[in-house]
Amino acid sequence: MRYSNEQLDTYARTFEHDGMVLLKQHFQKDTLSAWRQAFDGILAHKLQANATAVRGANRHYITLPFAGVFADERIFCDPDVLAIVERVAGEDPVMCQLATDTPLRGSTYQDVHRDTPALFDNLAETPSFQLAVNFPLCDVTADNGPFETTLGTHRMNAADAMQAYLAGEIPLHAIPMELGDVMIRDVRALHRGTPNNTDAPRPMVVIGYSRSWYFRPEVHIDVPRDVYERLGPRAKRLLRYMPQVDDAGAVHGGESYLKFAY
Numbered sequence: 001m002r003y004s005n006e007q008l009d010t011y012a013r014t015f016e017h018d019g020m021v022l023l024k025q026h027f028q029k030d031t032l033s034a035w036r037q038a039f040d041g042i043l044a045h046k047l048q049a050n051a052t053a054v055r056g057a058n059r060h061y062i063t064l065p066f067a068g069v070f071a072d073e074r075i076f077c078d079p080d081v082l083a084i085v086e087r088v089a090g091e092d093p094v095m096c097q098l099a100t101d102t103p104l105r106g107s108t109y110q111d112v113h114r115d116t117p118a119l120f121d122n123l124a125e126t127p128s129f130q131l132a133v134n135f136p137l138c139d140v141t142a143d144n145g146p147f148e149t150t151l152g153t154h155r156m157n158a159a160d161a162m163q164a165y166l167a168g169e170i171p172l173h174a175i176p177m178e179l180g181d182v183m184i185r186d187v188r189a190l191h192r193g194t195p196n197n198t199d200a201p202r203p204m205v206v207i208g209y210s211r212s213w214y215f216r217p218e219v220h221i222d223v224p225r226d227v228y229e230r231l232g233p234r235a236k237r238l239l240r241y242m243p244q245v246d247d248a249g250a251v252h253g254g255e256s257y258l259k260f261a262y
């Protein structure tokens with residue numbers, strides 16, 4: 001779907017106010033089903049090898065390979081998503097993360113948290129600089145671990161936001177999602193993962209976009225050189241700071257990547 005400029009402006013205004021927007025039925029379900037099929041193999045392998053980052057009991061953070069179905073410009077260069085990202089986080093953003101969060105049965109409530117500190121301590125919060133674009137690889141219901149978030153805390157001082165949340169002044173909202181829905185959020189908003197009480201994993205993809213000048217040393221995407229060569233100009237530009245690799249582990253540096261690695 002392509003939104004009009006007016007619709008995109010409305011989404012951007014909602015984002016500024018709430019810290020998130022939900023685009024209903026935005027990505028093709030058959031595309032996401034192919035992601036799910038490929039992800040299930042990765043999940044099984046990573047769980048067996050004990051090779052996930054654990055984000056709470058039975059809750060796994062797993063990066064996706066930038067290859068095959070996952071290196072899909074229709075997803076990470078989606079013009080509507082990028083138009084909203086640019087409206088709220090400035091032109092010429094950087095893509096820096098392609099990963100998944102998956103609670104399994106036995107997962108619990110996470111502590112309410114932000115995903116990044118403020119840019120400047122003790123100052124009123126700045127405009128957005130780090131966004132997560134989330135989309136599930138299944139329907140997300142009350143039973144299988146809906147993401148819960150506060151609204152509006154992305155632009156509050158972190159301590160004030162936590163105090164207001166603990167005082168019961170700012171509620172959490174569960175965000176049910178259908179396969180195909182896309183959430184764009186400012187990662188400073190207070191939020192938490194919730195328990196998956198079903199036997200089916202609940203994978204949620206996270207694509208990270210940052211302001212053009214913002215570098216996140218804790219995440220990166222290894223971009224195979226042959227995959228990179230086949231990408232269009234917009235995709236190459238988004239990935240300009242990501243390392244290009246000839247094979248797993250062989251890093252040859254993306255444009256200007258090394259200059260930030262201090």
Ligand SMILES: O=C(O)CCC(=O)C(=O)O
Nearest residue numbers: 055101146147192193194
């Ligand atoms: O997967 C989720 O629902 C939330 C995960 C999360 O917020 C985190 O791990 O930081």
